[in-house]
Amino acid sequence: MKYTHLLLILILMSAAPSASWGGFNINGRYGLLPSAGGTALTAVQIAQHTNLARCLCDEWSEANDPYSYYFDVQYVGTFDSSDVFFYIGNDCSNTAVALTECSEIGSLNINSFQDQTQYIPIPLNHLVDPGEGICKAQASSSTFYIFSDLENRTVAFDEAVAYDTKAPAAPTGVTVVGGEDSLNVSWDGGSVTEDGIDYFNVLCSQAGAPASISSEALADWVDTEDVCDKVLSLGATEEGVPCPAGALAAGGRAYKCFVCASVASTANSVRIGGLENGVEYSVAVVAVDDYRNVSPLSEVVDATPVPTTDFAEHYRDNGGVANGDYCFIATSVYGDRDHPFVRILRSFRDVALMSHAPGRRFVRWYYRNGPTWAGWIDDSPMAAVTLQILMLPLVLGAAMLMTFPLWIMLAWWLVRRRRAQRPEVAHA
Amino acid sequence: MRSLTVVFALMMFALPAAAQEYEQSSIRWMWDLRAGMFLPDIDSEFGGGAKPYEDIFGSDPKLAWRMELSRQFYRGIGSLGVGADLGFFYRSGKALLDDGTKSGDSTSFILVPMGLKLVYRFDWLQTTYKIPLTPYGKAGLVYNLWWITDGDGSVATWDHDSGGGKARGGTYGYEFALGLSLLLDFFDPESAGNLERDVGINNSYIFVEWTYNRSDNFGDDKALRVGGKTWMFGLSVEF
Numbered sequence: 112m113k114y115t116h117l118l119l120i121l122i123l124m125s126a127a128p129s130a131s132w133g134g135f136n137i138n139g140r141y142g143l144l145p146s147a148g149g150t151a152l153t154a155v156q157i158a159q160h161t162n163l164a165r166c167l168c169d170e171w172s173e174a175n176d177p178y179s180y181y182f183d184v185q186y187v188g189t190f191d192s193s194d195v196f197f198y199i200g201n202d203c204s205n206t207a208v209a210l211t212e213c214s215e216i217g218s219l220n221i222n223s224f225q226d227q228t229q230y231i232p233i234p235l236n237h238l239v240d241p242g243e244g245i246c247k248a249q250a251s252s253s254t255f256y257i258f259s260d261l262e263n264r265t266v267a268f269d270e271a272v273a274y275d276t277k278a279p280a281a282p283t284g285v286t287v288v289g290g291e292d293s294l295n296v297s298w299d300g301g302s303v304t305e306d307g308i309d310y311f312n313v314l315c316s317q318a319g320a321p322a323s324i325s326s327e328a329l330a331d332w333v334d335t336e337d338v339c340d341k342v343l344s345l346g347a348t349e350e351g352v353p354c355p356a357g358a359l360a361a362g363g364r365a366y367k368c369f370v371c372a373s374v375a376s377t378a379n380s381v382r383i384g385g386l387e388n389g390v391e392y393s394v395a396v397v398a399v400d401d402y403r404n405v406s407p408l409s410e411v412v413d414a415t416p417v418p419t420t421d422f423a424e425h426y427r428d429n430g431g432v433a434n435g436d437y438c439f440i441a442t443s444v445y446g447d448r449d450h451p452f453v454r455i456l457r458s459f460r461d462v463a464l465m466s467h468a469p470g471r472r473f474v475r476w477y478y479r480n481g482p483t484w485a486g487w488i489d490d491s492p493m494a495a496v497t498l499q500i501l502m503l504p505l506v507l508g509a510a511m512l513m514t515f516p517l518w519i520m521l522a523w524w525l526v527r528r529r530r531a532q533r534p535e536v537a538h539a
Numbered sequence: 540m541r542s543l544t545v546v547f548a549l550m551m552f553a554l555p556a557a558a559q560e561y562e563q564s565s566i567r568w569m570w571d572l573r574a575g576m577f578l579p580d581i582d583s584e585f586g587g588g589a590k591p592y593e594d595i596f597g598s599d600p601k602l603a604w605r606m607e608l609s610r611q612f613y614r615g616i617g618s619l620g621v622g623a624d625l626g627f628f629y630r631s632g633k634a635l636l637d638d639g640t641k642s643g644d645s646t647s648f649i650l651v652p653m654g655l656k657l658v659y660r661f662d663w664l665q666t667t668y669k670i671p672l673t674p675y676g677k678a679g680l681v682y683n684l685w686w687i688t689d690g691d692g693s694v695a696t697w698d699h700d701s702g703g704g705k706a707r708g709g710t711y712g713y714e715f716a717l718g719l720s721l722l723l724d725f726f727d728p729e730s731a732g733n734l735e736r737d738v739g740i741n742n743s744y745i746f747v748e749w750t751y752n753r754s755d756n757f758g759d760d761k762a763l764r765v766g767g768k769t770w771m772f773g774l775s776v777e778f
Binding site for chain 2: 287288289290291293294295382384417418419420421422423424425426427428429430431432433434450451495496499500
């Protein structure tokens with residue numbers, strides 16, 4: 112019983128706030144300081160801020176503000192003019208670990224939190240390599256510490272921060288087959304085995320330069336040019352050239368300027384259209400992960416778009432005569448201006464609509480707008496199918512209206528027949 | 540002796556008494572889902588000479604789906620109903636190069652048949668002698684929507700170089716089918732009873748059906764022939 116009381120007192124003492132200290136909170140994470148237009152990051156955006164490109168830019172900037180992100184730190188407690196110290200590393204609270212194995216980010220007087228929160232930078236190069244601050248290719252986590260007492264490593268706050276500076280492996284098994292004004296690119300979907308692949312980009316070049324259809328907008332992986340306007344590489348000491356000619360080389364660096372297609376990670380093929388028959392293109396594929404790291408280039412394959420014959424053309428080449436002329440909605444929907452349904456609607460127009468002013472106004476309105484709508488239908492088979500089904504009642508209605516006397520006669524005949532079949536009721 | 544054999548066969552196939560212990564509600568509707576291997580008659584237009592469909596898609600039949608809802612308006616010696624059905628058939632192949640070999644581009648043919656038909660089911664054996672087999676027949680009109688896509692997945696044009704019309708349209712025709720369905724209630728009368736009480740399904744069947752579809756705008760030379768003969772298998776329910 113005596114020991115139980117002692118244990119309870121110890122627990123209460125450890126749980127109670129220190130007499131002179133309150134607590135720290137992280138109010139948010141910012142890619143840019145709010146004063147520079149930064150907005151709070153989501154969890155996904157934080158992942159996309161902890162990649163190789165931002166690590167390299169942080170390493171390059173070193174003395175400047177980091178290009179990774181900031182913790183918005185709030186302090187609630189008493190203000191006694193003491194200092195707090197910010198560190199990044201692993202096991203930094205252990206006094207047996209030399210502080211040089213952790214990276215100091217800075218220190219602040221606790222009073223500076225009195226009227227405001229403070230933005231504390233999280234440099235990725237120190238997160239990846241506490242102590243030295245040199246970027247490495249790895250996926251792991253380090254811890255952000257706030258020490259209230261550096262000598263005793265008293266931790267006022269700590270939080271683990273995950274990062275991934277390791278680029279995915281390059282896809283392999285790339286094949287490229289020419290199509291009509293296009294190239295059909297495929298690769299071995301199982302060749303990139305790491306988790307967290309988000310999408311693949313295909314890169315195209317023509318005579319060493321980006322192909323005419325290439326566009327940086329197709330890629331949202333993060334390179335150092337995006338982050339710090341420098342072309343930096345892991346382990347390199349000199350800055351590179353943005354979008355150099357002839358940059359499509361197997362295993363080499365991927366440049367966004369060559370990207371010509373983007374597909375989900377579940378796909379392992381894509382058709383790249385908008386190319387020119389008879390012109391040779393070079394093609395490579397890269398994988399992009401959830402942290403927006405990009406793999407090196409796959410093997411580079413040369414191929415040339417060629418004219419092809421699809422089934423419709425082949426059918427015609429062999430003498431097939433079925434046609435599919437289109438004009439306006441009904442013919443767009445039913446495929447042929449001589450289609451019986453189109454004939455019914457045309458007859459309905461001539462007989463039922465053109466015989467009175469409101470009908471003629473409707474026909475004029477239809478002829479003004481019909482070609483535009485028909486164009487939409489021509490471009491969308493599913494819209495045509497849907498309209499084919501939806502217009503059936505309209506066609507049937509038009510047919511019934513035009514054969515109205517016949518229906519009256521049929522109804523009259525059915526009523527008479529039913530009356531004749533009805534058993535006579537015996538009268539009392 | 541022959542009559543004894545017939546009686547014995549009827550007894551063997553007869554529904555267990557338990558299946559009929561619950562009182563069936565009236566049957567109004569029938570719904571079925573069926574699938575079978577289908578090869579459209581497109582190449583028949585060429586009289587055995589050219590085979591453009593086979594060149595690109597091959598000569599093997601591929602899976603086609605149909606779904607049908609019918610309303611029974613007569614019940615006596617069998618049942619008579621009118622039904623509407625909707626189907627889907629998709630075939631993809633490689634476009635051809637100038638030398639006739641396959642290219643990297645895909646091209647596809649999509650068919651959506653829609654039918655309106657009379658359905659007669661000779662379920663007199665089932666209702667009278669509890670034999671779980673019901674032969675049936677269907678006949679009606681069918682309208683087939685179709686379109687062809689080119690390498691980039693959009694609707695193809697008949698003649699690429701001259702920018703001809705879009706390769707899509709509709710072909711109508713007629714269709715009849717003969718089939719045989721097996722009443723599943725026979726195998727598990729208790730579950731069948733629960734199914735009726737809980738969700739209102741009176742009977743459920745598996746069936747096999749042979750379908751003849753002639754779709755060529757009733758002999759129009761300019762029609763794309765999209766009919767064919769098919770064995771289909773499926774599941775149906777009466778409710």
